[in-house]
């Protein structure tokens with residue numbers, strides 16, 4: 132019988148590929164509860180890969196009936212990296228969560244699982260663990276639960292009633308791409324159907340922090356065009372996903388890749404950010420894809436978009452917030468502050484004024500009129 | 514969807530007043546600016562606006578690091594004991610943030626010279642003046658106070674023996690070696706921050722993987738860099 136420590140090693144290791152950035156939840160604080168989620172996320176530690184640790188991220192079990200080629204728990208993994216199969220007892224995991232929480236190691240729990248036999252039975256174990264935390268341990272802080280592929284509606288609803296956020300791993304952008312890496316899951320019935328239920332649950336006030344998904348990028352020959360088609364659709368009002376994450380495919384037995392291997396993932400995040408925060412629409416963003424359907428890796432997407440936008444150069448003293456947000460080197464913070472200066476009728480005449488409000492001068496100046504200055508050609512800038 | 518929230522000028526002035534270099538004169542000047550031209554504080558378009566922001570940022574940074582990285586030792590009487598080094602007078606912010614997350618606990622944090630006690634518990638009113646010649650004595654006074662004030666206790670199950678070893682093991686499992694990115698790591702944990710006692714685990718693990726990967730430099734090289 133493996134010890135709790137041994138299980139923690141194995142089930143923590145197996146969950147490390149799952150992505151979660153947030154620990155913030157708008158839910159009301161429960162009187163007498165232990166812990167309350169904050170409206171701003173907190174990172175309690177960092178790893179030498181640059182990722183933060185804010186949640187206890189574990190699987191309930193690493194036994195799984197599926198054969199996803201990118202996964203260490205898969206039935207198709209026959210490598211020496213295969214681990215002993217173990218499972219947490221819900222009580223054991225709840226105690227561990229409380230132990231770490233009180234020591235200020237974590238903000239809460241991120242609970243995922245392999246599928247030991249039936250998705251609904253496994254989902255019930257996830258629900259049982261979260262219920263234990265909420266009811267017996269009065270745990271009021273953040274819980275993120277993974278939606279298992281093939282889960283039933285009732286089981287999903289029960290989890291959505293007790294978790295702050297849930298996520299479903301879409302992994303690949305469409306059915307044919309999923310079939311290339313997994314023969315045991317059905318894209319429509321196992322992934323898209325439960326995703327649709329999430330939209331309904333969220334509208335009814337469940338899962339206060341919304342729901343997210345993640346892609347494993349590069350496990351097939353999928354193009355960015357295929358990925359972005361799914362991404363834009365999932366952010367639309369039909370689906371209302373809160374966030375989508377991208378993770379470069381890392382073969383289980385692989386050597387350490389060059390840092391440039393991750394550039395595609397970075398570009399996808401930039402496009403995602405430009406869509407969600409900077410309000411660029413899907414057509415504009417798709418216009419920078421090359422003829423093979425990929426985001427050019429060499430240049431920053433916002434710069435590429437600005438080069439083809441005819442609103443520039445912008446008069447800094449007259450530009451609207453939305454126009455400012457399109458200037459490379461200007462973000463939400465600096466755009467908000469520039470608007471505040473305009474409101475106070477402060478004339479912006481010098482680049483130093485822009486620097487003080489947080490503008491990255493070198494990137495922004497070619498697109499702005501500041502005082503009498505207009506940096507006319509891109510060549511000056513380059 | 515906007516993710517940026519501008520901190521109100523009033524809050525920036527308050528935070529700046531906790532800075533180690535902020536004199537009563539500075540605080541008064543900041544308060545005057547808050548009334549006459551608050552936009553200067555938000556937009557940093559004057560020297561005083563820049564200075565207030567700079568000091569407020571230093572205080573917020575310290576408060577954020579301590580509330581995130583301080584490690585607590587739980588005691589049965591709903592007390593969490595931690596330790597930190599403070600440069601600024603940022604405890605009012607730290608205690609507000611921590612007590613908001615951990616409402617029914619008493620937070621006891623020792624610093625270089627003193628200690629702070631805070632709680633959002635509704636059933637204890639105000640704290641008496643705790644004192645003691647040693648850390649142990651102070652802890653004992655706070656425990657006695659808690660015992661007399663309420664019956665709630667931390668369940669025994671949460672006192673896992675070698676809890677720190679469990680955390681260490683877990684922390685190491687989360688590292689994705691194929692994605693090693695020390696530059697990014699140091700953006701979040703610069704050398705000065707990494708020297709803190711509460712980040713010993715991160716420091717030692719970094720040293721271990723640096724040696725294992727036979728990189729030409731060790732953590733010491735990094736720490737010696739300017």
Ligand code: SF4
Pocket residue numbers: 195196197198199202203204205206244245246280
């Ligand atoms: S369903 Fe999940 S746990 Fe199972 S093999 Fe696929 S990715 Fe791994």
